[in-house]
Every structure is written in structure tokens, then in C-alpha cells.
Amino acid sequence: MGLALVLAGCAALTRWDPPDVHVVQRGDTLFQIAFKHRLDWRDVAAWNGLGNAHRIYPGQELRLSPPGGARASRPAAGSATAPSRPASNSATTARRPAGAAASVPRGPAPAWGWPVRGPLLWRFGESRRNPTGIGIGGTEGAEVRAAADGEVVYSGSGLIGYGQLIIVQHSDTFLSAYGYNETLKVSEGERVKSGQVIALMGRGPADVPLLHFEIRVEGKPADPVRFLPSQ
The missing domain is CATH 2.70.70.10 (Glucose Permease (Domain IIA))
Structure with missing residues (x-):
């Protein structure tokens, strides 16, 4: 039963297909939008030509997939900072498509600890x-x-x-x-x-x-x- 649930859940992850656009609401941040749609904020920024300012505003339509199937161009690791301010004519940013569960990356991971102890x-x-x-x-x-x-x-x-x-x-x-x-x-x-x-x-x-x-x-x-x- 448990295995069936896990497989069903993983299948749902694999089938994830974000919508084509997101209409920015007041209070949205690019990071929040990206997290919701399982994307990388740097990709969303690149797909929408946001430049270094990464400004978004209420009513703006953000593309959630690469134009013409092109890959997003990434800044070099460590050259970008994550956005945090809300959309109300203020600066922000977002992340990249994630249809399936991620594999362990090649780079070193943080020294993780449990956020809370419990079952x-x-x-x-x-x-x-x-x-x-x-x-x-x-x-x-x-x-x-x-x-x-x-x-x-x-x-x-x-x-x-x-x-x-x-x-x-x-x-x-x-x-x-x-x-x-x-x-x-x-x-x-x-x-x-x-x-x-x-x-x-x-x-x-x-x-x-x-x-x-x-x-x-x-x-x-x-x-x-x-x-x-x-x-």
C-alpha cells in the first residue's frame, strides 16, 4: 500500500507541467512564483528579459517556459542573488522547470540537520x-x-x-x-x-x-x- 502511494506520488511529480504564464499579483515575489511552479528564479528572469533589476509589477504576465524551446542562459554560480521584495513596483526574481524529482547534484550539499525531531x-x-x-x-x-x-x-x-x-x-x-x-x-x-x-x-x-x-x-x-x- 505504502509503495503504491509513493509510486503514485512520484508519478504525479513527473507529470507536473506548469502553465504557460503567471499573472503577477500585488505582493508576489519572483522567488515565490518560481517556488509555486517548481521553477528556477534565474530561468524565469532570463525567459522574461528582466535584466539585472528583476523588476516585476502587478498585472504583468510572466512566461513560465523558455521562448521557442531555447534554454535559459544562467549567470555564473554565485553571481546572482535571490529576490525577496514583493511586487508593488518593487524589485524581485524567480527559478527553473522541475518536472521530476531531482537527483543528487555533483556539487557539495550543505551539512543538513533535521528541522524538528518527530515521526x-x-x-x-x-x-x-x-x-x-x-x-x-x-x-x-x-x-x-x-x-x-x-x-x-x-x-x-x-x-x-x-x-x-x-x-x-x-x-x-x-x-x-x-x-x-x-x-x-x-x-x-x-x-x-x-x-x-x-x-x-x-x-x-x-x-x-x-x-x-x-x-x-x-x-x-x-x-x-x-x-x-x-x-
Whole structure:
């Protein structure tokens, strides 16, 4: 039964096909848009000719696929910084297509740690609502900690299906996401250290205390258990 659920969840990930365009809403950031559509913000910026300013504005239509099937041109690793400001005539940015679950990249990964200790309520691919991560049980109000050093690039509740969400970018390649929080303890643009308290655990869709946790590799969802140490 469990294996069937995992396979079904992974199949759903593989079939993911983002829409052609996204109409920017007030408060959107390019990073938020990219995360929602499982894209890399640098690709979206390139596909839309945003240049170094990376400005987006309400009502703007953003292309979510390369024009004419061309590949996006990437800045060299480390030459781009992630956007965090909302769209209200302010600067921002976004990420690249991720149809299938990511493989482990060649470059070194951060020294990951568990964001919270608790039972796995669902594994990667098992949740029909959020197949892109794992569900970790615990106690409402428990401390949620950053899984590695990084910068907070999103902190809010604007992404439907994640509750109060925090996204941390750890490098050009890796980011992590923490959903269904009761309280957010960090703000966008803030640097965090591994093990730092960034939120307090809230309740998920079944009204049980849990943390939805993701690791993404160049925008693609990857199984966090492959990176995390044994509990």
C-alpha cells in the first residue's frame, strides 16, 4: 500500500507541467512564483528579459517556459542573488522547470540537520496535497530549526497549500522550505545558521501538529531523507 502511494506520488511529480504564464499579483515575489511552479528564479528572469533589476509589477504576465524551446542562459554560480521584495513596483526574481524529482547534484550539499525531531507522517511523494516534501509530526508550538546555514528568501502565507511558510536559500543549488508553521520567527533577507529557531510548529491539513519540509535542487523537489542524517 505504502509503495503504491509513493509510486503514485512520484508519478504525479513527473507529470507536473506548469502553465504557460503567471499573472503577477500585488505582493508576489519572483522567488515565490518560481517556488509555486517548481521553477528556477534565474530561468524565469532570463525567459522574461528582466535584466539585472528583476523588476516585476502587478498585472504583468510572466512566461513560465523558455521562448521557442531555447534554454535559459544562467549567470555564473554565485553571481546572482535571490529576490525577496514583493511586487508593488518593487524589485524581485524567480527559478527553473522541475518536472521530476531531482537527483543528487555533483556539487557539495550543505551539512543538513533535521528541522524538528518527530515521526514521519508521510514520505516524499506520499501526500496527495504536498507530494514535494515530507511531513514530520511533533507538538504544536515545537521549535522549527533551519536545516542548514542560509538566507531567508520567503516568509509568509501567500502560497496556498503551505500555511505559514519559510523558504531558505542555502546556495545557488539548494533551498529548503518549512510549511504549516504556527508562528514565523524570521523575516525575508535575514541570514540564519543551522539549528537556529526560525518558526514554531503549527497544524497541517488534517488538523494535526506537523511540519511540511522540502529540499529543492535547482528548483526541483528532492527527497529530503536522502540528505538528512539518520534520526
